[in-house]
Amino acid sequence: MEAPATTATLHESCIADVDAPTFDADWQRRAFGVAVALSEFGHYPWDAFQQQLIVAIRDWESVPASGQGTWQYYDHWLAALERVLVSHGLVAEDELRALLGE
């Protein structure tokens, strides 16, 4: 994995951030809840989701910075959720494509 340039700095508000909201938007909260709930109720082991999340993030990080677009953690979360739903037979690939209007 190619690391970002060393000149990059952290957010200034990186510390003392205890009260910061965890989710910026309700869709992030729902995506989180759906992924965790499905695992909690045994539809897939958490590891399976996590592996897909690692892959989604790695894919983003392997693209040159100019083509990456803004970092949005929950977009990767959502991509991981879609992949794990298909790999565990909870949603068929064509259902997912129809859903995404592809």
Added chain:
Amino acid sequence: MQFGYPENREAASAARVRALEALLIEKGVITGATVDKVLGYFETDMTPLNGAKIVARAWTDPEFAERLVKDTPAAVAELDLPIGMDGAEGEHLQAVANTRGVHNLVICTLCSCFPWPVLGLPPYWYKDPTFRARAAREPRVVLKEIGLDLDPSVELRVWDSSGHSRWFVVPQRPAGTDGMSEEELAALVTTESMIGIAEVPAPAA
């Protein structure tokens, strides 16, 4: 973005999540109430208050502190916490204790594993690709930038979380806290200190 969806990325993601949840409900895989229940559990029961209570107990009971690093889930189960330890990755909890000569830092380079039952959900910067990469590569520099200037004599240990080990730090008890109750001590413990990017400050005199 996909054809037929708003161009705005935020709106597109929101629409995707709504459609996905609706499809799962329609197929009978899940109900909206189930998702609400899981979220409620995360938002009210699994918070850094749990971690703070564990740390305060470790500060006041050296034998507990020893058990805590040896078998974290078992030691945590001794406390009366609102934690479902069999779910939400609680079985993978691993505590590491700071000492005068050793400072511990928890990161997750691959995604953003976090010890949810004891620290709640991670702050946004913990998930940031810059933080994840730099904290692994040059942790001392990163700590200094965010205000923790470790003495060169202090050994820095970096723990990379995974699905099988969700690390959290037992920070050092600050000076000036003799005679404080466990409850008062717990109120001093911050999330940052349990990730290892800060120390617990001494209480204001």
